[in-house]
Amino acid sequence: MLSRTRARATLAASAAALAGLLVSTLSVAESHAEDQSTCRPDGMYRTPGVDVPYCSVYDAEGREKMGADHQRRVIGYFTSWRTGKDGTPAYLANNIPWDKVTHLNYAFAHVDKANKLSVGADSANNPATGMTWPGVEGAEMDPAFPYKGHFNQLNKFKKKHPNVKTLISVGGWAETGGYIDENGQRVKSGGFYSMATNADGSVNQAGINTFTDSAVDFIRQYGFNGVDIDYEYPTSMKDAGHPQDWPLANARRGGLNKGYAALMKTLREKLDRASAADGKHYLLSVAAPSSAYLLRGMETYQTTKYLDYVNIMSYDLHGAWNEFVGPNAALYDDGKDAELAKWGVYTAPQYGGIGYLNGDWSYHYFRGSMPAGRINLGLPYYTRGWKNVNGGKNGLWGTSKASSCPAGSGLTECGDGAVGIDNLWHDKDDNGKESPAGSNPMWHAKNLEKGVVGDYVTRYGFPADTKLTGAYTRNYDSTLVAPWLWNADKKVFLSTEDEQSVKTKAQYVVDKGLGGTMIWELAGDYQYNAGKGQYEPGNTLTNTLYDAFKAAPGYGAKRATTNLPAEALDLDVNFGEFPLGDSNYPISPKVRITNNTKTTIPGGAEFQFDYATASPNNAKDQSGWGLKVIRSDHTGNNVGGLKGDYHRTSFKLPSWQSLVPGASLSFDLVYYLPTSTPSNWTVSFGGKSYSLAGDLARGTKIVDPGDGTSGGTGGTGGNNGGNGGQCTAPAWDKTAVYNGGAAVSWKGHNWKAKWWTQGQEPGVDGVWQDQGAC
Numbered sequence: 001m002l003s004r005t006r007a008r009a010t011l012a013a014s015a016a017a018l019a020g021l022l023v024s025t026l027s028v029a030e031s032h033a034e035d036q037s038t039c040r041p042d043g044m045y046r047t048p049g050v051d052v053p054y055c056s057v058y059d060a061e062g063r064e065k066m067g068a069d070h071q072r073r074v075i076g077y078f079t080s081w082r083t084g085k086d087g088t089p090a091y092l093a094n095n096i097p098w099d100k101v102t103h104l105n106y107a108f109a110h111v112d113k114a115n116k117l118s119v120g121a122d123s124a125n126n127p128a129t130g131m132t133w134p135g136v137e138g139a140e141m142d143p144a145f146p147y148k149g150h151f152n153q154l155n156k157f158k159k160k161h162p163n164v165k166t167l168i169s170v171g172g173w174a175e176t177g178g179y180i181d182e183n184g185q186r187v188k189s190g191g192f193y194s195m196a197t198n199a200d201g202s203v204n205q206a207g208i209n210t211f212t213d214s215a216v217d218f219i220r221q222y223g224f225n226g227v228d229i230d231y232e233y234p235t236s237m238k239d240a241g242h243p244q245d246w247p248l249a250n251a252r253r254g255g256l257n258k259g260y261a262a263l264m265k266t267l268r269e270k271l272d273r274a275s276a277a278d279g280k281h282y283l284l285s286v287a288a289p290s291s292a293y294l295l296r297g298m299e300t301y302q303t304t305k306y307l308d309y310v311n312i313m314s315y316d317l318h319g320a321w322n323e324f325v326g327p328n329a330a331l332y333d334d335g336k337d338a339e340l341a342k343w344g345v346y347t348a349p350q351y352g353g354i355g356y357l358n359g360d361w362s363y364h365y366f367r368g369s370m371p372a373g374r375i376n377l378g379l380p381y382y383t384r385g386w387k388n389v390n391g392g393k394n395g396l397w398g399t400s401k402a403s404s405c406p407a408g409s410g411l412t413e414c415g416d417g418a419v420g421i422d423n424l425w426h427d428k429d430d431n432g433k434e435s436p437a438g439s440n441p442m443w444h445a446k447n448l449e450k451g452v453v454g455d456y457v458t459r460y461g462f463p464a465d466t467k468l469t470g471a472y473t474r475n476y477d478s479t480l481v482a483p484w485l486w487n488a489d490k491k492v493f494l495s496t497e498d499e500q501s502v503k504t505k506a507q508y509v510v511d512k513g514l515g516g517t518m519i520w521e522l523a524g525d526y527q528y529n530a531g532k533g534q535y536e537p538g539n540t541l542t543n544t545l546y547d548a549f550k551a552a553p554g555y556g557a558k559r560a561t562t563n564l565p566a567e568a569l570d571l572d573v574n575f576g577e578f579p580l581g582d583s584n585y586p587i588s589p590k591v592r593i594t595n596n597t598k599t600t601i602p603g604g605a606e607f608q609f610d611y612a613t614a615s616p617n618n619a620k621d622q623s624g625w626g627l628k629v630i631r632s633d634h635t636g637n638n639v640g641g642l643k644g645d646y647h648r649t650s651f652k653l654p655s656w657q658s659l660v661p662g663a664s665l666s667f668d669l670v671y672y673l674p675t676s677t678p679s680n681w682t683v684s685f686g687g688k689s690y691s692l693a694g695d696l697a698r699g700t701k702i703v704d705p706g707d708g709t710s711g712g713t714g715g716t717g718g719n720n721g722g723n724g725g726q727c728t729a730p731a732w733d734k735t736a737v738y739n740g741g742a743a744v745s746w747k748g749h750n751w752k753a754k755w756w757t758q759g760q761e762p763g764v765d766g767v768w769q770d771q772g773a774c
Helices: 025-033 149-160 191-196 205-222 243-278 292-296 338-342 359-367 442-450 499-512 540-549
Strands: 073-079 103-111 165-171 226-230 283-289 309-313 375-380 384-386 473-477 482-487 492-495 516-520 526-529 534-537 567-569 571-576 590-595 606-612 628-632 646-652 664-670 679-685 688-692 743-746 749-753 768-773
Touching: 073 540, 103 149, 103 191, 103 226, 149 165, 165 205, 165 283, 191 205, 191 243, 205 226, 205 243, 226 243, 243 283, 292 359, 309 359, 309 516, 359 375, 359 499, 359 606, 375 499, 442 482, 442 526, 442 534, 482 499, 499 516, 499 540, 516 540, 526 540, 571 679, 628 768
Parallel strands: 073 103, 073 516, 103 165, 165 226, 226 283, 283 309, 309 375, 375 516, 567 688
Antiparallel strands: 384 492, 473 482, 482 492, 526 534, 571 590, 590 664, 606 646, 606 679, 628 646, 679 688, 743 749, 749 768
């Protein structure tokens, strides 16, 4: 993950393992005795014909069970390369705050030349399976496992902390299209790009099958609870991802998303089958981009239904890859982002003034297709920064342009990244030189703020008598929720995180109902050593998250915010035929509705769906179906955050166009900022409204009026417990006058008038607000 870190030397897979943590015969029997469907998270795909043991991980509300004092996720990335063997400070499994985290993602495994999941060749130098740390207290090997290294340590500590789940994370910036070999050299093997997508852009199902089979074998062998896919990036946007991968990836751009979808579906199904066999549900997650540019080329991210949860990389929003000086991980937009302003985002009317380089925007993007509780906000425990900054407020929204760019970056223009003592965790470019980026662990940034040269600097190649130039003054913008250090003498800007920003972001997670947070990476956290008068690696920020979450209410487990019908029809909705890359503006897919029932959907039937407020409320169709937005939970710009989750739209089949069983109809949809797959669909005809089975809502009952199955109670009413009862409000009357707040029923829904109206039909004219099915 990240251009950002040296994904070096994940080396080998060792031989046989005790599958770690075997489930007892009793627990398997108890798991299967439950009705597993009651525990399935809202909107999550289940492999047909497989009794997935969801209740081993989720409760009856579909919320993940993480321990009494863990109401929200605290997911930490634990990396392979901070072993201490190169002389720099180690971060090992015994340094993890096991009682404060809920999940650990081990970074990274890769896709090898045979399309299998791998951590490299087995050897004593393999950090994952072979390395040892003699004399390091707490890092002793557990002889119960036939492998050593980090994997031994992770399973040793899981014995003491059984509620903590571990996932193997595959890919990352450097290992998406290749991998790092045992000599620390990057091998351009094709990785995800060629494993999932053929050279002609078609799906490589054979490669996907090989990889997914190996993934199941791998987690069983090494005791992991699931798989985290960090594919950077299956987007149609040109020159995305690692520059060394561009020749391979760019040639496949048009098919990357299809390959990604096939990969995630196959992996979900094979994990489900393994879960049923092993009596414990295996998790599947992804590290997802937060950049609207990348997401635009990932279509509507139709793979979210296969995931237990998504970890948003809501950082790297600004960095030295360009000249625009701004926060690494702002929570909100402030309407002043210099990069967005240059490209006219704030002034172009089609964007609605919505700034999209912030965590709140990226959360709302995914909220369009997922419950809040299946979304985790990313937090960086590292800095980004520039030198020679011009303008801005103490550097914020200033500019910094370099005369040349790092070798191998693929850039012809870039920012003037901070170097030296301001770039402790730097990568190296293709010539082995320091890559300017202002990348530091937060414990080093705290020492810069304090004016201290830590005693560790000699281990990073600096002289013991190193002196700091100028003062690093902390600044904080409460609108952005972003701290930074500004050195006026050096014109250095370092974007940071600290207790104030992390506490505010944690409260945001609680208030919005998010599932939790994801941390890149745990080794950047800090604590103060009063004896030495300096900051060192520690757990201050992670403790802040734990404290904020331990007594929080349960996360948001429902996708819809209004009641939906309990009965669902088997209609499939697919978004496809997206124009590719830079041609994909405005965003204009074809929406195909397929009727899998025995019932004809008549002309004039009304469809409604929600889409995320990450895109403005100006969606429309170009097919004459009259699509219009009938409710907006947010209007205007998003300075300080988007106020609601959804826009609700309505359209009708043309009066002359019915949808017979087995047939499909398509219309052209247009919208202007990316959104994940629209959800919470309904269709109304014959005086009754139905949900759509493709939404995978909890508790809905699939019916088919055409074969006499309609009219049942419908279970628990989908996401929100609505029972599809009789409408008690008076029926809408075309001739009547209604004042604001008046309640009526019409076509199986309750409606409330926003203002005075007469003759304007509910569901057709925006004066009426849909109060849900009745």
